[in-house]
Amino acid sequence: MTLxxxxxxxxxxxxxxxxxxxxxxxxxxxxxxxxxxxxxxVCIVKGLDLEDAPLKLLAAELKKVCGCGGSVKDGDIEIxxxxxxxxxxxxxxxGFKVKLAGG
Numbered sequence: 001m002t003l004x005x006x007x008x009x010x011x012x013x014x015x016x017x018x019x020x021x022x023x024x025x026x027x028x029x030x031x032x033x034x035x036x037x038x039x040x041x042v043c044i045v046k047g048l049d050l051e052d053a054p055l056k057l058l059a060a061e062l063k064k065v066c067g068c069g070g071s072v073k074d075g076d077i078e079i080x081x082x083x084x085x086x087x088x089x090x091x092x093x094x095g096f097k098v099k100l101a102g103g
Contacts, residue, residue, distance in 0.1 A: 030084050031102040043084050045077040
């Protein structure tokens, strides 16, 4: 028996499932990391329970305040250089509970 027509599969793309990020404990942690970056340090902001759009806006604001580059990866914000004090001050002003962690 040969399948001639089916409504189950076709060119219609199914909506990709949204992957849920694990919820944090309400504390934002700022890590300093140099591993795998040829000795260049970056600050990684973890524990922000935000959706993708507000997270990118916050990353843009942090990059502007610090005057350096950065990106958003897997729900974490990476800011180039050791700018932990500036990041902590801005996040505390926005009402987040912040801890410096690592390095």
